Amino acid sequence: xxxxxxxxxxxxxxxxxxxxxxxxxxxxxxxxxxxxxxxxxxxxxxxxxxxxxxxxxxxxxxxxxxxxxxxxxxxxxxxxxxxxxxxxxxxxxxxxxxxxxxxxxxxxxxxxxxxxxxxxxxxxxxxxxxxxxxxxxxxxxxxxxxxxxxxxxxxxxxxxxxxxxxxxxxxxxxxxxxxxxxxxxxxxxxxxxxxxxxxxxxxxxxxxxxxxxxxxxxxxxxxxxxxxxxxxxxxxxxxxxxxxxxxxxxxxxxxxxxxxxxxxxxxxxxxxxxxxxxxxxxxxxxxxxxxxxxxxxxxxxxxxxxxxxxxxxxxxxxxxxxxxxxxxxxxxxxxxxxxxxxxxxxxx
Numbered sequence: 093x094x095x096x097x098x099x100x101x102x103x104x105x106x107x108x109x110x111x112x113x114x115x116x117x118x119x120x121x122x123x124x125x126x127x128x129x130x131x132x133x134x135x136x137x138x139x140x141x142x143x144x145x146x147x148x149x150x151x152x153x154x155x156x157x158x159x160x161x162x163x164x165x166x167x168x169x170x171x172x173x174x175x176x177x178x179x180x181x182x183x184x185x186x187x188x189x190x191x192x193x194x195x196x197x198x199x200x201x202x203x204x205x206x207x208x209x210x211x212x213x214x215x216x217x218x219x220x221x222x223x224x225x226x227x228x229x230x231x232x233x234x235x236x237x238x239x240x241x242x243x244x245x246x247x248x249x250x251x252x253x254x255x256x257x258x259x260x261x262x263x264x265x266x267x268x269x270x271x272x273x274x275x276x277x278x279x280x281x282x283x284x285x286x287x288x289x290x291x292x293x294x295x296x297x298x299x300x301x302x303x304x305x306x307x308x309x310x311x312x313x314x315x316x317x318x319x320x321x322x323x324x325x326x327x328x329x330x331x332x333x334x335x336x337x338x339x340x341x342x343x344x345x346x347x348x349x350x351x352x353x354x355x356x357x358x359x360x361x362x363x364x365x366x367x368x369x370x371x372x373x374x375x376x377x378x379x380x381x382x383x384x385x386x387x388x389x390x391x392x393x394x395x396x397x398x399x400x401x402x403x404x405x406x407x408x409x410x411x412x413x414x415x416x417x418x419x420x421x422x423x424x425x426x427x428x429x430x431x432x433x434x435x436x437x438x439x440x
Contacts, residue, residue: 255288338361
C-alpha cells in the first residue's frame with residue numbers, strides 16, 4: 093500500500109514526507125481491526141512532528157507514517173471484535189489504549205500507561221490502510237461522511253474537551269473568549285455556542301476568520317491586529333475580564349495576555365501550542381488565575397462530539413487533498429494558507 097512517511101526530522105515542509113510502498117497491515121490480534129482510510133486530517137501537530145518537536149515526549153522510530161485524525165471503513169476484524177463489523181464507517185479516537193491500567197479504568201484515555209499513538213508513536217493514517225483496535229473506534233451516525241468527519245478525531249475532540257472544561261465555570265452573564273478561529277477554533281466556537289449561555293467573544297488577526305465567527309453566531313469579534321485586545325475585552329466585560337479564555341493559538345504573544353484579560357478566579361485554557369507561559373507568580377496569586385493545558389480528550393467525549401455533529405450543532409470547514417499532495421498541505425499550513433481543516437484522502 094502507499095503511505096506518507098517521515099524519514100528524518102526537518103523544517104523543510106515542501107519535501108518533508110515521501111510516498112512509499114509498504115506492506116499492508118494484517119490483523120493478528122483478536123481485538124484489532126483494519127480500516128481503509130477515507131480521510132485523515134492534517135493537523136498543526138503533524139508539522140511539529142516533522143520538526144522533531146515531539147521526539148522528547150514520545151518514542152518515535154523513523155521512518156514512520158504520520159496521520160492521527162483518522163476515519164474510514166472497516167475491512168477486516170479480529171476474532172474477538174464484537175462492536176463493529178466489516179463495512180462499518182468509523183472514526184478513531186487518536187490513541188489505542190490497553191483498557192486495563194488505572195488510567196483507562198478511570199476513563200482517562202490520554203493517560204493510558206500502554207497507549208500507542210498512531211502518527212506520533214506508531215504508524216498513522218496517511219496511508220491507504222490503518223491497523224487499530226476495537227477500543228479506539230466509534231461507529232459514525234448514518235449520513236455522516238467519514239472523509240469529511242476525520243478532523244474531529246483530534247481537532248474536534250481537543251476543542252470539545254477544552255470547551256467542556258470551560259463550561260463548568262460559565263453561567264449566563266459570564267464571558268468566554270476564544271483566541272484563534274482557525275482549524276481548531278472554529279470547532280471550539282460551535283461547541284461553546286451549543287453548550288453554554290455565556291457571552292462569546294472571538295479574537296483573530298484575520299478578518300475572514302472573524303467573519304466566519306460572526307456567521308456561526310458569536311456575540312462580539314475583535315481583530316487584534318488593529319484593535320487593542322485588553323481594552324476591547326475590558327469594554328465588553330465592564331472591566332471584569334473573561335471568566336474563561338480558550339487560546340487556540342498558544343503563542344508567546346497570546347499567552348502573555350492572560351493576567352490582563354482573565355477575570356479573578358478565571359481560567360486560561362492553552363489549546364494551541366508552540367509558545368511559552370511566562371508569568372510572575374504574583375500575577376497568578378493576585379488574580380487566582382489558572383493556566384490549564386488541553387491534551388486531546390476522552391473516548392466518551394468523542395462520542396459526545398459525534399452527538400453534536402449528528403444534530404447539526406457542529407460542522408467542519410474542510411478542503412480535501414490526495415495523498416500525492418501531502419507536502420503541499422504541510423507547506424500551506426506552515427504559512428497559514430489553509431482555512432478550516434485539510435483532509436488527506438489516500439483512497440480518494
